[in-house]
Amino acid sequence: MHDLTQPDLALLAFAREIQEKAYAPYSGFRVGAAVYANGEIFQCVNVENAAYGSTLCAERGAVMAAVAAGCRDIDAVAVVGDSESPTTPCGACRQVLAEFNPAMRVIMGGRTDEVIVMSLEALLPDAFVRGYLDQDDQK
Numbered sequence: 001m002h003d004l005t006q007p008d009l010a011l012l013a014f015a016r017e018i019q020e021k022a023y024a025p026y027s028g029f030r031v032g033a034a035v036y037a038n039g040e041i042f043q044c045v046n047v048e049n050a051a052y053g054s055t056l057c058a059e060r061g062a063v064m065a066a067v068a069a070g071c072r073d074i075d076a077v078a079v080v081g082d083s084e085s086p087t088t089p090c091g092a093c094r095q096v097l098a099e100f101n102p103a104m105r106v107i108m109g110g111r112t113d114e115v116i117v118m119s120l121e122a123l124l125p126d127a128f129v130r131g132y133l134d135q136d137d138q139k
């Protein structure tokens with residue numbers, strides 16, 4: 001767990017601001033996310049689908065937006081969900097976030113003022129990252 005900083009709160013505010021745009025007619029659970037990459041902010045929400053498995057989480061949407069804009073150096077992600085305690089990124093989102101920075105800061109909020117800040121490394125220890133694919137002993 002890390003101490004909360006002003007930049008953490010600023011990024012969390014971007015996640016909170018976008019949360020109301022969530023498309024969550026099936027779960028009713030709205031999520032907003034914001035990533036800070038190469039000095040810019042990218043926001044997204046969860047977008048559900050009648051074929052439930054085609055739903056995309058807010059965090060992954062925000063990462064896609066950053067990468068499509070050429071901003072791959074992700075320093076931090078903030079996520080806000082409709083839960084009582086701070087919403088933590090799902091396993092698939094942790095994996096996608098780890099692709100761009102396994103040590104990024106993860107700021108998590110919910111319906112209350114409680115905020116948790118952790119390193120992605122703590123949320124996904126020993127992540128499978130691209131380095132594993134480059135090892136000579138595989139060939």
Ligand code: THU
Pocket residue numbers: 024027029030031045046047048055056057058059088089090093
């Ligand atoms: N959801 C996210 O957007 N991010 C998470 O990390 C957890 C889950 C969304 C997916 C789905 O639309 C809803 O929350 C309920 O699972």
